Amino acid sequence: MALISSGIERVRAFELPGGIWEDGGYVGMPRIVLVRWWSAWSDKFYQIYVNGKYAGVTVDGQQRQMIVQIPTSLESPVRIEVFAVEAEQADADFSSEIDSLIDQSGRVRISVLRGQDIPIGATARVYFDNGTGEIDYDKALNDSPIRVWPAWQDKAGFGMSRFGASDFGYDSAAAVGFGRGSFGHGQFGQGADTFEWTGPPLCSGIYTFAVKVTDEAGNESSASETDQVMVTPAPRPTERISISSFDKQTNQLVLSVS
Numbered sequence: 001m002a003l004i005s006s007g008i009e010r011v012r013a014f015e016l017p018g019g020i021w022e023d024g025g026y027v028g029m030p031r032i033v034l035v036r037w038w039s040a041w042s043d044k045f046y047q048i049y050v051n052g053k054y055a056g057v058t059v060d061g062q063q064r065q066m067i068v069q070i071p072t073s074l075e076s077p078v079r080i081e082v083f084a085v086e087a088e089q090a091d092a093d094f095s096s097e098i099d100s101l102i103d104q105s106g107r108v109r110i111s112v113l114r115g116q117d118i119p120i121g122a123t124a125r126v127y128f129d130n131g132t133g134e135i136d137y138d139k140a141l142n143d144s145p146i147r148v149w150p151a152w153q154d155k156a157g158f159g160m161s162r163f164g165a166s167d168f169g170y171d172s173a174a175a176v177g178f179g180r181g182s183f184g185h186g187q188f189g190q191g192a193d194t195f196e197w198t199g200p201p202l203c204s205g206i207y208t209f210a211v212k213v214t215d216e217a218g219n220e221s222s223a224s225e226t227d228q229v230m231v232t233p234a235p236r237p238t239e240r241i242s243i244s245s246f247d248k249q250t251n252q253l254v255l256s257v258s
Contacts, residue, residue, distance in 0.1 A: 003047070003083035003094050007040035011082050016067065036065040037082045045090040049081045054093040061087070069102065106201040106233030110226070111194050112211055114148050121216040122148040126197055127223070131205040141209075146197055148213065202231045 034049055046058045048068050055068040070078045081098070084126040110126060123145035129135045210223040244254040 002085055002092070003087050003097060003100045004041075004044065004085065005081075005083055008037055008046075008082050008084060010036075010038040011080065012036050013070075013080050026148050031065055031070050033070055033080070034065060035080055038086065039064065039082075041084045043087075044084040045110065046086055047083050047085055047090070047094070049083070049095065050099055051079050052095060052098045053164050057085075057090050081223065106203070106231055108199045108202065108207070108209065108229060108231060109196055110199070110209055110211065111196045112224075114195055118148050118213060119215050120149050124148055124195075124197075124213050125212055127212070128199075129208045131203075131207055133208070135208060135210050135223070137210070137212075137223065141199055142197060145214070146195065149197060195235050201233065204232050206230050 013035050015031065015033050018030060037046070037048070037069050042061060045062055046061075046066075048055045048057075048066055050068060050070055056066055058066060068080075070080070083094075085092070085094075112124065125140040125145055126142045127135050127139070128141050130256060153236065206228050208226060208228055210225040212223050213221040242256045244256045246253050
């Protein structure tokens with residue numbers, strides 16, 4: 001991984017007004033913050049990512065602060081991260097290497113291997129136990145069936161090359177291979193193809209999920225169940241923070257949060 005998180009501490013973000021009106025009021029849109037940090041590195045540049053997305057890079061290895069724009073919504077917290085990078089990689093966007101915010105939103109992402117034995121037209125349905133410990137197979141969690149093969153081109157077929165070297169009726173050269181899937185999870189010599197589904201927000205708790213695949217004729221597979229998954233949504237951020245009092249003798253500041 002090109003992003004270096006070690007050696008960087010005390011990351012702080014200070015929200016700044018977008019402008020000041022004549023009456024002293026401030027402009028709150030767009031929301032911008034001044035990000036400051038301490039670093040043990042002296043020969044590297046620094047990149048800032050907001051909610052996993054590239055937001056900017058320093059002009060040199062000595063800079064320890066930067067102004068970036070953040071989302072205006074107050075419905076979910078904003079994650080601001082600072083990473084060190086080598087000088088030659090300063091302008092590269094490494095957003096794909098950063099974990100998504102799925103684990104902070106109360107949503108669960110399920111990844112399912114789709115082998116070549118699953119027919120065209122097959123659909124998948126996701127079920128869960130709603131935290132009870134017993135999966136309810138009478139009601140699917142997804143609103144509509146998930147198409148396993150959205151397009152026929154996604155599936156390996158006959159007539160491209162080396163027929164007979166793979167599953168019967170399929171062409172090994174047409175199958176998903178190096179650089180396209182999850183190599184090592186599928187058949188020997190071929191990458192494993194997967195499809196993903198992200199569920200709706202869930203309350204904090206421990207859940208178990210299951211997936212069933214149904215073909216066009218209505219034949220349903222047995223359920224493939226997950227292990228227990230702990231869901232911990234991030235708390236909703238505060239909207240207002242004000243100073244209630246300050247004791248000079250004890251140097252104690254009391255804040256009011258709402």
